[in-house]
Amino acid sequence: MTSMKRVLKLCLGSARGAMVQGGALTVLVLLAGVGLLALSGWFITAAAAAGLAGAGLAFEVFRPSAGVRALALGRTGARYGERLLTHDATLKALVAVRLRLLRGLMSQPLRRLERARAGAALNRLIADVDALDGVTLRLFLPAVAGALTLLVSVIGLAVLVSGTVALWIGAVYGIGALGIGLRFGPQALPVARRAERALQAVRARTNDAFAARADLTVYNALDRQIAHAGHAATELAKARAHRDGIERAAQFWVTATVQLAVAGALGLGFMAVTNGALSAPLAMTGVLAALALSEALMPLARGISEFGRIADSARRVMGDIPETVPELHPRHDAKPMVVPPLDLRSVAIRPLIDTLSLTVEAGEMALLAGPSGVGKTTVLNVIAGLLPPDRGKVCIGGTPLTDHAEEDLRGRLGFVPQRTTVMDGTLMDSLRLGNATLTEAEAWHLLDIVQMAGFAKSRDGLQTRLGSRGNALSGGERRRVALARAIAGRPPVLLMDEPTEGLDEATATAVLKGIRAYLPKSAILIASHRACDRVLATRVITLR
Template sequence: MKPDDTKRTGLERDDMRSVFVRHGGWLLLTTVLLFTTMLAGVGLLGLSGGFLTGAALAGALGAGATFNFFSPSAGIRGLTMMRIVSRYLEKLVGHDATLRIARDLRVWFFRRALPLAPARLGSSRTGELLARLISDISDVDGAVVRAVGPLLALVGIASVAVFAAALIHWPAALLLVVLALLVGLGVPVLAVRRGDANEALRARHRAALRTMAYEGLEGIADLTALHARDAWTLQVDAAAAQLAGADRRRRRRLISGNMLHSLLSGLGLLGMLWLALSAFEAGKVEAPMAAGLVFLTVALLEVAAGSSLAWQALQSARVAAGRLQQIVDQAPAVSDPAHPVAVPTPPAVLSFEKVVFAWPGETRRLLDGVDLQLAPGERIAIRGDSGCGKTTLSALMLRLWDPEQGTIRYGGTDLRALLQDDWHRQIAWLPQGAPVFAGSIADNLRLGGPNASDEAMWSVLEQVRLQEWARQQGGLLAWVGENGGTMSAGQARRLALARALLRNAPLMVLDEPTEGLDVDTAHALLIDLAAALGNRSLLMITHGELPEGVVQREYRLHRGQLLQLG
């Protein structure tokens, strides 16, 4: 987290709990409305039972019997209307709060996770991150509405029911306390025992299935070319079977809990019926009140039937929250200084001084005492075998990682003294796997220059030899599919290069800029690139041969050492 993240909202912490606190008023209102709906339902059933019993007895006793018809009927109408209104408002407010929390949780997750990219998140599979972003947040965002709210409302309803029963006949209140503890707490605890471990296993199976499905769709062309689609389909089927098994075990636990709930409910209802009849025979309770106790018990047991689902939703939310925290709680590879300094201006010399670096957990040094200088307007190329550390060199230049030893300076200032955002504004980067996003040509270009004019975008398209293609597609507003699905590999690469050129930055870092292009097109593009750079500095990582005049110096990275060629 950056130093000013907490300043953004005063003293508010930038954690998951703060998202729920921000919507605490709506969540409290949802819980109150849920309680009101349950209370109206329980009261309606109890009052209706007493009313029907009183009416039946009055009819059986004949003309001499007295019966208060108007008060109970008015109460029934009032509770019915209250239940309808509160249930509508509960759904309206609850869904609104859930959607707001879902939105803010995703924003929070992105805000906390983006500083970890690509260094820390590079070790996580894309499908796994997608599962956490979709499934886990879906489990967390409704935790209050699906779990905490119903459980709190159930406690409130049980308390009101026990109090009402105590006013009528105190032994009945004791029986309701026992029933509430058994069916509201005991049964759910038994139904969800070892629930955290089971939910964690289910979440892993779900993430594995989503990951395999996502990667299979992403790599369908390669799977088809290698005749591996059937084998991959079998792996996906196996992952789906594991998830289905976890879901079956989950349902079996819930069904077992429901069966136990039904058994205890039946015994409890028989017990209340015996107590009510005994109290009526002893003259301690009038018949309508005795019937009200029985129907009150029925209503309370019906409300408590959803407690197992609420506990299960709570466990799922806890596991999902832990998985989200596992991602965002990682320490970033680099951090901003407490007292940053301004980036030197005008454009200055970038220098590597005795830089040493090895990836975490590895002993082999990819860079072992590297010295390099890149002056303003200078263009250099770095060659080397795959895995020798060329991309690592550019990652250190971008300050995605800090060197273990040595220093990288810009204008004599250590990069560790600069804010990351300030430093990144000085660089236009074209990584080896630069994506093309689903959107228009203009949408993709404006990622490099948000305020770029149409003229500027047409200019860079011309520089990368895509102008004619863009006109044929319908202009800057033409749609390009996800991952450049409507383009060839070479066209997608050139569009990404145009995006980098459009960024007004003094330093440009290109990682294999001509990948996917034929030799003639690549050479023509590099010559045009050299002319388009102007006074900008260039660090190019490449395997291919470069035309004369594209760069001024070439180096080879070998066994951690940077050797100048020529």
């Protein structure tokens, strides 16, 4: 429940005004419904009684009928405003949750992010956060609005109709709602978790089958993988059927509670009319008010069925959002960013590197060499600030990396990792991730440097679509786009991990020469095992 409280606090904090206004309109809608049905019942019964008494011509019909129309129209308008405000506030709140979740994920250690399955993280950003709209729309607002409506209605009935009838209706609805929630709410959580695990298994196994369909076909294992996914789908269907059963059971008891409240109001009203303590129109007002209050209780069954899914999503999402997430803005107390050199002072990265000290001066292109697994990629990750060293300091311009403001650091330290990522969009979109003010002429110059201008001209120029994850490009083309993006902002320090992998020697040499010419004063550190990269380096640092 702590996660649910945190989600609710975040949602209310993101759009408090709209949420409060929407909640007030929700209460107004429910009260208008109670008033409409109660007034209609009183009007019909009173008109019938006046007719039977021969006083039909003297009965005032205009004011009650005007009240019925006003309540009907007001309820319709309030419902529209309530939906507009609460949904708008909820969508704004979900935006805030996604931003905080993304910041929380990005603040996690690199090793944890590397172990995370991409589909699971993406599901948190999409499906889990989408499920959190139920915290306000299915749980909080209906519960608060229903309780307030019941309280106001009971007070009104006690004043206008009968204290006994009002007390009966309030007790039945209050105890009934509490009992149903306590009875079925705890059952929903484990069922939701089973359904979620099964859903994730269906997605993962289906995606794996699709991604590896060629290999699975060659090894005659496609049918087995499909059956594996089918088993998960069967488990998902069972969990969902169980959840639907809980909702139906809760709905049965909600209906029973409404019928009990109405029957009790009818019986108490009949006795009061028989004893002469209450008029028939007022007795009918209590009965129909009890019936109208069912609208406040009906969301309970749906809320119970959704409770488990919402609570489980809240637990996963809030698990990746720290209590305090630092805002991404420059630190005014940080020392100003200065030009290189890049300096590593007695850095230890266990268990790979015991002690490493090196300096890369301005205008120098140094190369990290060594056998696979010796720690070249890890050193670059430490310099980029993605991994903390176990000992020692990484300095840029004499200032420790941790003393630089995050935005300034990312704007001036370029990094091309071994596994490059290119998102869907155009070539220009991708290059502007490295420099938001990049002009088209500068973009073409960058493409010339990385030997991609010919490719772009043969397609749609700077508007060439790259496809999801860059699947419209070859591996070498994706890497060159990533290189152009990294140098677009002319970073004073540039780190590149296997930058020419997948390129022929002539292209690789041309790309590195172009980058060196484009960044003549930058300190460049490369991790590579290729001879053509070694030839261009001014210094080779061998890790052992």
